[in-house]
Amino acid sequence: MSTAHVLLGLLAGGPRHGYDLKRAHDERLPQAKPLAYGQVYSTLGRLERDGFVEQSGQEQEGGPERTAYTLTDSGRERLAQWLTEIEPPAPYVTSTLFAKVVVALLAADADRARDYLAAQRSAHMTRLRELTAVKSAPGATVGDVVAADYAIGHLDADLRWLQTTLARVADLQKEVTA
Amino acid sequence: MTAPLLTGTGITKDYGATPALRGVDLSVAEGEIVAVTGPSGCGKSTLLHCLAGILRADHGSVVFRDQNIGMWSEAARSRLRRSEFGVLFQFGQMVPELTAAENVALPLLLAGSGRREAREAALAWLDRFGVADVADQMPGAMSGGQQQRCAVARAMVTRPRVLFADEPTGALDQLNGEQVMQAIVRAVREEGTAVVLVTHEAPVAAYADREIVLRDGAVDPTGLGVGAP
Numbered sequence: 131m132s133t134a135h136v137l138l139g140l141l142a143g144g145p146r147h148g149y150d151l152k153r154a155h156d157e158r159l160p161q162a163k164p165l166a167y168g169q170v171y172s173t174l175g176r177l178e179r180d181g182f183v184e185q186s187g188q189e190q191e192g193g194p195e196r197t198a199y200t201l202t203d204s205g206r207e208r209l210a211q212w213l214t215e216i217e218p219p220a221p222y223v224t225s226t227l228f229a230k231v232v233v234a235l236l237a238a239d240a241d242r243a244r245d246y247l248a249a250q251r252s253a254h255m256t257r258l259r260e261l262t263a264v265k266s267a268p269g270a271t272v273g274d275v276v277a278a279d280y281a282i283g284h285l286d287a288d289l290r291w292l293q294t295t296l297a298r299v300a301d302l303q304k305e306v307t308a
Numbered sequence: 309m310t311a312p313l314l315t316g317t318g319i320t321k322d323y324g325a326t327p328a329l330r331g332v333d334l335s336v337a338e339g340e341i342v343a344v345t346g347p348s349g350c351g352k353s354t355l356l357h358c359l360a361g362i363l364r365a366d367h368g369s370v371v372f373r374d375q376n377i378g379m380w381s382e383a384a385r386s387r388l389r390r391s392e393f394g395v396l397f398q399f400g401q402m403v404p405e406l407t408a409a410e411n412v413a414l415p416l417l418l419a420g421s422g423r424r425e426a427r428e429a430a431l432a433w434l435d436r437f438g439v440a441d442v443a444d445q446m447p448g449a450m451s452g453g454q455q456q457r458c459a460v461a462r463a464m465v466t467r468p469r470v471l472f473a474d475e476p477t478g479a480l481d482q483l484n485g486e487q488v489m490q491a492i493v494r495a496v497r498e499e500g501t502a503v504v505l506v507t508h509e510a511p512v513a514a515y516a517d518r519e520i521v522l523r524d525g526a527v528d529p530t531g532l533g534v535g536a537p
């Protein structure tokens with residue numbers, strides 16, 4: 131995930147300081163990993179160095195001094211460009227789930243692979259229930275629903291794969307141990 | 309944990325030489341949503357029909373509130389389905405010659421309600437499922453999603469204690485399916501209705517409090533529903 135571009139996007143509406151950016155990030159991208167302050171400031175530092183943002187004043191309201199950042203023209207251009215770039219569909223199959231099944235067959239046997247698949251399914255179902263509760267909650271925002279939908283779709287894809295792979299474990303074992 | 313409202317014990321059912329259920333146990337508590345999942349042909353619909361008293365199990369018992377309904381006459385079981393049980397079938401829901409409102413009012417009329425009262429309740433339930441606008445249309449003039457919402461309204465209009473739902477979103481696209489599921493769950497939570505929810509889709513099963521996975525007519529403790537070949 132490109133935190134830098136998300137920060138540029140959050141600055142598109144006007145100057146904000148670091149704390150504000152962190153809050154806006156966590157609110158607009160619910161269910162995402164909350165942004166750490168350290169990461170906000172280190173990312174802003176890099177964006178400033180590259181000329182995409184600049185400091186636009188200090189603010190001191192009783193609390194500690196806070197620096198506001200603003201988007202530069204070059205930052206605005208960079209952001210516009212990012213929005214037109216297509217994210218390439220993953221060119222490699224990199225899944226720990228898949229690797230674990232193959233390694234279970236190499237290092238142990240089909241039962242080990244099946245036990246793993248069953249335990250993984252159960253964990254996925256638990257998470258699916260949690261996310262379904264998140265999006266069904268009375269106060270859920272559209273952002274909550276869209277975020278949960280994304281995760282639910284991916285868990286569902288994994289679950290389908292777990293199920294079909296279970297049916298193929300014996301054949302896969304023959305192949306990897308041949 | 310409260311005492312179960314509905315308990316199936318050791319249910320078996322054969323269709324001629326085909327064993328569809330081989331000794332299934334399942335219990336549902338008051339207000340609980342239990343998903344029954346598993347691959348096509350594993351016996352989900354057969355189990356739902358046995359629990360709802362539509363089919364009689366070959367062996368085993370189905371106990372609803374301390375009564376073994378498996379022993380009841382056909383007439384007594386169909387009375388139960390017009391009062392305490394609501395059923396949402398996998399295929400063929402609406403009576404094509406009746407409007408949406410008439411379809412939804414039907415279970416109340418069969419249970420002896422007056423016409424006006426039944427129509428008012430039907431309209432209220434259609435409204436709850438967001439299809440008040442098609443009340444006077446025939447099913448043939450409605451979309452699949454609208455028909456399904458009407459079917460849910462019809463299953464809930466008698467305010468049953470148990471709703472039996474067989475693939476309630478099976479024929480719908482994702483967004484519609486999801487809206488129908490959300491509407492069902494909201495309504496049953498408000499009414500305190502228990503649900504037996506048959507589905508082969510994990511995101512639908514995730515609306516349930518608990519899940520039972522069937523495989524070849526028996527409960528699969530691994531939850532995977534697929535056996536070693």
Ligand SMILES: Nc1ncnc2c1ncn2[C@@H]1O[C@H](COP(=O)(O)OP(=O)(O)OP(=O)(O)O)[C@@H](O)[C@H]1O
Nearest residue numbers: 323326327328347348349350351352353354355508
């Ligand atoms: N009326 C019937 N006559 C003969 N066999 C039947 C009948 N109904 C179901 N079966 C068989 O009983 C088994 C269980 O069927 P059932 O309809 O309960 O499965 P299901 O899990 O609901 O499947 P699906 O997911 O496809 O709806 C299957 O082998 C099916 O072919």
Ligand SMILES: [Mg+2]
Nearest residue numbers: 352353354398
């Ligand atoms: Mg079925």
